Amino acid sequence: MLKLSKSDYLALRQHGEETYPHECCGVLLGRFDDSGAKIVSRVVRCGNTRADSPHNRYNIDPRDLFRIEREGRERGEDVVGYYHSHPDHPAKWSTTDLAEAHWCFGRSFVITSVEKGKAVLTNSFELTGSDEADKKFVDEETEVV
Amino acid sequence: MAQIQIPSPLRQYSGKQASVDVPGKTVGEALAGLVSRHPDLKRHLYTDDGKLRAFVNVYVNDEDMRYLQKEATALKDGDTISIVPSIAGGCRL
Numbered sequence: 001m002l003k004l005s006k007s008d009y010l011a012l013r014q015h016g017e018e019t020y021p022h023e024c025c026g027v028l029l030g031r032f033d034d035s036g037a038k039i040v041s042r043v044v045r046c047g048n049t050r051a052d053s054p055h056n057r058y059n060i061d062p063r064d065l066f067r068i069e070r071e072g073r074e075r076g077e078d079v080v081g082y083y084h085s086h087p088d089h090p091a092k093w094s095t096t097d098l099a100e101a102h103w104c105f106g107r108s109f110v111i112t113s114v115e116k117g118k119a120v121l122t123n124s125f126e127l128t129g130s131d132e133a134d135k136k137f138v139d140e141e142t143e144v145v
Numbered sequence: 146m147a148q149i150q151i152p153s154p155l156r157q158y159s160g161k162q163a164s165v166d167v168p169g170k171t172v173g174e175a176l177a178g179l180v181s182r183h184p185d186l187k188r189h190l191y192t193d194d195g196k197l198r199a200f201v202n203v204y205v206n207d208e209d210m211r212y213l214q215k216e217a218t219a220l221k222d223g224d225t226i227s228i229v230p231s232i233a234g235g236c237r238l
Contacts, residue, residue, distance in 0.1 A: 057233070057235035058234060066229045082232050086235075094236050094237070102198070
């Protein structure tokens with residue numbers, strides 16, 4: 001379960017509209033509650049370093065990930081997930097999304113389909129498994145409060 | 146001693162510790178000490194032939210070790226090592 005405020009939900013969708021026809025990406029900071037649900041407290045935009053293919057690939061600069069994680073730690077926040085957009089493509093994880101997801105088990109991967117510049121569907125998937133051999137995405141309920 | 150920050154998804158393999166103090170003169174020695182103490186971490190950080198996985202980014206204080214001396218980067222007491230996975234993907238198959 002992923003819980004986020006309406007403003008955070010709209011913010012990550014708007015990011016995808018602004019970067020259309022390119023993929024947007026960012027980090028979700030927050031905390032894990034006792035049930036394992038993720039409570040988002042902050043949505044942090046990142047740049048997409050895949051200048052070679054930004055309309056269908058994204059990569060977050062590791063230096064940004066490092067900085068965001070450290071600043072979050074100083075505020076008592078953890079990385080609970082990531083988001084990106086799929087321009088004119090379903091809000092569903094691709095084989096590339098899965099191949100590039102590494103040991104972030106328990107974290108959410110939020111994907112928004114952006115069609116002709118407008119955010120349509122936003123879905124969340126949790127990465128489950130124990131290693132590269134058995135990792136998979138499972139559909140995750142999203143609660144916008 | 147250097148301190149290695151353990152990312153939350155991997156804390157289940159470090160006895161739930163968020164950070165581990167390890168001896169070592171270099172980053173390579175510190176990471177080796179980490180996986181020696183917590184063997185279940187090894188497969189997540191290293192390939193079967195003992196190389197650090199390409200998607201594992203290692204920072205020494207504020208610097209990516211790739212831009213220093215990589216695993217030969219010297220450490221001093223109080224240094225912090227952070228491990229950050231690459232995050233990428235996209236709708237292309």
